[in-house]
Amino acid sequence: MKEGNVEKHQMMTNEFIELANKFKDKGIDLQVVSAALMYASGIYATYVYTGNEGYLQDSGVTKVVNAYEKYLRQIQAAKIAQTNVQPQ
Secondary structure, three states: OOOOHHHHHHHHHHHHHHHHHHHHHOOOOHHHHHHHHHHHHHHHHHHHHHOOOOOOOHHHHHHHHHHHHHHHHHHHHHHHHHHOOOOO
16 A cells, blocks of 8 residues: 555545444444445445446456455454454
């Protein structure tokens, strides 16, 4: 990530979580909220790489999946560090 974007990234992440929590507070099931966020993210990732009219080839899907995996692993490593519990 480019320098200077870390703060923007954190601010936007917090706003997305706030939005998700608003849906949760309206009684929407957490799995539905999570699925909608992932779906919207997939739509936007496709737009970023292909525009409104394009679609991802298999190699593009793999790149997006790898990016999601990278972030998910970073999040889990941070959670493990916060709890001081070693993964099994």
